Amino acid sequence: MEFPEDYLWMVIVGFIIAFILSFGIGANDVANSFGTSVGSRVLTLRQACILGTIFEMLGAILIGYRVSDTIRKGIIDVEMYNNGSEKVLTVGNIATLTGSCVWLISATIMRLPVSTTHSIVGAAIGFSLVARGTAGIKWIKIGFIVGSWFFSPILSGAVSVLTFMCVNKIVLQKDKALESGLKLLPIFYGLTAAINLFSIFYEGSTLLHFDKIPLYGVFIITFGISIIVAIGVRYLLVPWYRKKISDDCRERIRKFEEEGKIDDDNATELEQFNVTEDVPEIEDNSEETRVKTRENITDKPEVAKLFSFLQILTAVFGAFAHGGNDVSNSIGPLIAIWLIAKEGTALQTAATPIWILVYGGVGMVIGLWVWGRRVIKTVGDDLTKITPSSGFCIELGSALTVLVASNIGLPVSTTHCKIGSVVFVGRVRSKANVDWALFRNIIIAWVVTLPISGAISALAMFGLQKLI
Structure with missing residues (x-):
């Protein structure tokens, strides 16, 4: 392709x-997808990077173009x-990329999870104020986006807390928690599959012609495959999970018995080693109390293994949603630069090129590694x-919020969604x-992101204008 x-x-x-900005997004925002899974020890860092590579790319390709349109023209x-301008x-788009890039790399060095959406929107406002003053900025659209930044962590946190409360009541607090969890396993998998499938096929990839599927066809595909997944889980995976988890727990009992930590009379009882989920509320929030409280928060052994499988699924779900939503932050302005140079018009009428x-996506993956x-x-x-059970609830709530937003073209902050869910569920477990x-400190970083990047x-x- 030749340009003027x-x-x-x-x-x-x-x-x-x-x-470079994509690199920073991968380094910073990857925690939104896999931070909880690595924190709960369900995945190693290497495993998280491998899964992130696959599903960040799929999300970027399949659903990323919708939000990129909002970033570059909305x-x-x-x-x-x-x-003539x-x-x-x-x-201006180069300046936008620069402002967002510098701040995001700086925040990553400080180990602070910040919103790349905040950063790119603030940077877009910054260049526009220099180029045209307050004219041309779609303040209503920006107000709607800013409102979503406050709304999304609350909604995400609420969804995650409700999910955790339900899981806690119908699984974690049951005497036979493993059986209760296994009964719900097909529902969890089917629901997750349905949400993912709908996001892929509803107004989906133009490259794969998913955008031509009528709405009723999307529902048929979504629920048809989801039901098949649920049935497969019920009759194939559930028996395997039951045997594997039970065998693992019995092996744990055997090791405890060999070490003389339990009585022979109780050695066959799996519940002997179940650690309660209930942690009493402690007002003292000192470092010593906080560490002690965290040590007491754990899952029952069999429940931890059950939710480990589910958390991997929801982590993949989150990576897919993140790839679809946040790839727009780095390539939205780039697509604008490419199309303006190619078409010679600021209207950018062509569709988002898949290869961009x-x-x-490649830049994000490298940043992740x-x-x-x-x-x-x-x-x-x-x-x-974070434990496997709470991590599952955190990821499901935050990923659902982000994925729905991606499908309606609203660039919400994945950081705000995930941090909101982490804090809400963590607070439900214990204030300490x-x-x-x-x-x-994270909140402060959120507040200053928009003005600093701007x-x-x-x-x-101001400097680039002198070159044209």
Whole structure:
């Protein structure tokens, strides 16, 4: 593809900065998908990276283009730049990428999970204020997006808490928790499959022609496959899970017996080693009390193994949702740069190129492998104690919120959703289970993200204007 000579440098610089931004998104936001799974010891960091590589890419390709349209054309009125000012909009998108990139990399160095959506929207506002003042900024749209940033963590937290309360009542507190959990396993898998399938096929990939499937066809495919999944889980996986988990628990009992930690009369009772889920409320939130409280929060052995399988599924669910929602933050402005240079118009009428979505996805995956462990530790270990059962509820609630938002084209913050769920569920377990000082620092980082990224973008725009 040949571009006009005066646009070529813009395209090259845009691709470079967008890749660095994608790297930062992978390093920072990956904790939203796998932080809880690594924190609960369900997955190792390496396993999380492998699964993240696969499903972040799938999410970016299958559903990423919808939110990318919102990012590149829904925040700034591009028509203002369509009469001889196309270059201004092009360098403005470069400034947007720059502002978001610098702040996101800085936050990752500080191990703080911040919103890449906050960052990219703030950066877009920053360049627009320099280029056109307050004119052309879609304040109503931005207000709607900002409102979703406050709404999404509350909604995500509420969904996760309700899920945890239900799981706690009908599974965790039961004398035969394993059997109760196994009965619900087909429902959990079927529900998760239904949500994923609907998000894929409803107005889905143009490359795979999923966008041509009528709504009734989407429902038939979604519920048909989900029912098959539930039946398969019920008659194939549940018996296997029951045998495997029971054998593992009996092996644990045998080791305890050999070490002389239990009486022979009780050695066959699985419940002998069940640790209660109920943790008394403690007002003292000192470091010593918080550590002691976290040590007391654990799952029953058989329940931990049951929810370990489910948490892997929901982690994959979260990675898919994250790839679909957050790839737009790095490639939305890049697509605008590419299409403006290609078409010569600011209206960007062509569809989002799939290969650019892949490009953004690759950058996120590399960031995940190289720097992902930094923020994963903050979310998975430092903020609160996470067990497989609570991790499943956290991931299901937050992923559902993000995935629904992706399908309606609303770029909500995956960070806000996941942190909201982590804190809500952690608080339900015990007040002393949450590191409130760390949570305060995260909130501060959220508040300053938009103005800082906006200021950096504005400075970049001020300098770039002199080059056109």
